[in-house]
Amino acid sequence: MSFYKSTALSRREVLLAGGATLAAASLTSSWSLAETSPVRSFKLTAGTRSSVQLAPHPHPQTRVWSYNRKVPGPEIRVRQGDRLRFEVENGLAEETTVHWHGLRVPFAMDGVPHLTQTPIAAGGTFTYEFDALDAGTYWYHPHQRSFEQVGRGLHGPLIIEERSPIQVDRDLTWVLDDWRLERDAQISGDFGNRHDAAHNGRVGNTVTINGRVPERFDVKRGERIRLRLINAANARIFALRFADHAPWIIALDGQPVTPHKAADGLIVLGPAMRADLIIDMTGAPDKRYTITDPFYRRLEYRLIDFVYGDRPLREKPLESSIELAANTLPEPDLRAAERHQVRFNGGMMGAMMMDSGGRMNMMEMMRSGRMWLINGVAATGHVMELLVTLQKDRTYILDMRNDTAWHHPIHLHGHSFRVISRNGQPTTHREWQDTVLMAPRERVEIAFVADNPGDWMFHCHILEHQAAGMMGVIRVLEKPQRT
Numbered sequence: 099m100s101f102y103k104s105t106a107l108s109r110r111e112v113l114l115a116g117g118a119t120l121a122a123a124s125l126t127s128s129w130s131l132a133e134t135s136p137v138r139s140f141k142l143t144a145g146t147r148s149s150v151q152l153a154p155h156p157h158p159q160t161r162v163w164s165y166n167r168k169v170p171g172p173e174i175r176v177r178q179g180d181r182l183r184f185e186v187e188n189g190l191a192e193e194t195t196v197h198w199h200g201l202r203v204p205f206a207m208d209g210v211p212h213l214t215q216t217p218i219a220a221g222g223t224f225t226y227e228f229d230a231l232d233a234g235t236y237w238y239h240p241h242q243r244s245f246e247q248v249g250r251g252l253h254g255p256l257i258i259e260e261r262s263p264i265q266v267d268r269d270l271t272w273v274l275d276d277w278r279l280e281r282d283a284q285i286s287g288d289f290g291n292r293h294d295a296a297h298n299g300r301v302g303n304t305v306t307i308n309g310r311v312p313e314r315f316d317v318k319r320g321e322r323i324r325l326r327l328i329n330a331a332n333a334r335i336f337a338l339r340f341a342d343h344a345p346w347i348i349a350l351d352g353q354p355v356t357p358h359k360a361a362d363g364l365i366v367l368g369p370a371m372r373a374d375l376i377i378d379m380t381g382a383p384d385k386r387y388t389i390t391d392p393f394y395r396r397l398e399y400r401l402i403d404f405v406y407g408d409r410p411l412r413e414k415p416l417e418s419s420i421e422l423a424a425n426t427l428p429e430p431d432l433r434a435a436e437r438h439q440v441r442f443n444g445g446m447m448g449a450m451m452m453d454s455g456g457r458m459n460m461m462e463m464m465r466s467g468r469m470w471l472i473n474g475v476a477a478t479g480h481v482m483e484l485l486v487t488l489q490k491d492r493t494y495i496l497d498m499r500n501d502t503a504w505h506h507p508i509h510l511h512g513h514s515f516r517v518i519s520r521n522g523q524p525t526t527h528r529e530w531q532d533t534v535l536m537a538p539r540e541r542v543e544i545a546f547v548a549d550n551p552g553d554w555m556f557h558c559h560i561l562e563h564q565a566a567g568m569m570g571v572i573r574v575l576e577k578p579q580r581t
């Protein structure tokens with residue numbers, strides 16, 4: 099499969115100016131006879147000079163880093179099969195890149211500094227261009243010093259609509275985020291500190307939905323809402339309980355899944371993970387329902403209220419199908435799969451105390467800020483020894499063990515994988531994910547076809563863990579090689 103096809107480019111382009119709303123137009127070049135996909139062009143400017151009202155009045159605005167002066171950045175909404183072009187301008191005082199999280203893009207477009215591209219210098223620009231292969235809910239963020247750049251507000255949603263969408267009354271995105279604010283509502287500058295790195299990362303004190311501390315969400319009885327959740331937090335794990343509503347999960351990490359309800363009613367999202375929900379508003383008119391998040395013990399909080407208007411939209415919920423058409427991902431052939439062991443180690447109270455699994459002494463590691471390891475190695479940058487080399491178009495199973503006392507959302511670039519087992523038990527839905535949340539001591543098997551050549555990041559998406567070493571590179575060779 100070729101991910102990168104050259105296209106005749108449209109002359110008229112939709113430029114997304116700073117702060118402007120997204121013009122939704124799909125443009126094909128009318129003069130060209132060649133068969134082309136429509137090209138959708140966007141401009142993203144990373145900057146440091148905006149303020150947003152994260153915390154409610156009378157709190158002052160918070161100074162953030164942002165794309166196009168918005169937090170989250172502009173929602174990019176396109177159609178499956180579109181060709182996308184992003185002109186990125188770096189208005190930061192440091193290098194940056196943009197990574198298109200979860201999208202299967204060609205290697206050179208993946209936005210990993212030094213590995214896939216030279217980082218974009220302060221004041222510089224870079225153009226990304228690729229096809230929107232898979233429909234679903236994705237997001238974009240820098241991959242350079244992401245623990246601070248993402249943490250200060252650089253990230254945005256990227257929604258790829260299905261060619262034939264399912265019927266809903268509203269299709270909404272909630273970018274969930276978490277901030278560590280001081281009393282003056284400014285972002286605490288303690289990014290990258292060792293305590294966060296050695297524990298569960300930078301968990302903040304202020305949760306926002308789409309860049310605001312949420313209050314209420316107005317709904318109508320009988321309404322069907324598609325809610326796209328994106329966890330854009332550095333480290334916070336969300337577990338949402340929707341009061342008397344029982345959402346259907348229809349997609350995870352962008353990829354369709356057999357519609358099902360969460361076993362214990364909790365929608366759990368580690369950093370970088372997404373879930374598309376269908377919520378039928380079955381509550382009573384004029385009633386209020388509180389959505390809570392009990393993930394961290396003793397730190398349960400109220401996220402937002404569903405507030406019902408006095409008039410129902412319809413008496414009975416819609417009965418149309420909520421099943422999404424599958425994307426065309428190559429199906430892993432488990433019988434012919436080659437297995438690789440991956441062990442995660444490190445952190446406080448973890449196996450690191452006894453066994454770093456490898457080559458480094460614990461004290462030395464803590465001092466140097468390298469606290470987390472994959473197969474015994476703590477990464478110090480994006481360029482490193484390969485974790486494993488894969489043959490193109492073969493199926494691989496990664497047999498992963500979390501030998502630490504902490505959760506880790508493990509992300510692979512360039513591919514989606516099926517989660518096939520947890521602690522030896524086959525998963526019910528064999529869900530496709532690009533980021534899988536591993537509980538302490540958990541063992542998870544994932545399977546995928548290595549069909550996208552390149553050197554792909556494989557890392558924990560708790561950005562402080564990633565920066566403190568929990569990162570590796572998996573190479574997929576260009577051509578199948580005979581052994």
Ligand code: C2O
Nearest residue numbers: 197199370509555
């Ligand atoms: Cu969302 Cu390697 O990143």
Ligand code: CU
Nearest residue numbers: 506558560563
């Ligand atoms: Cu981690």
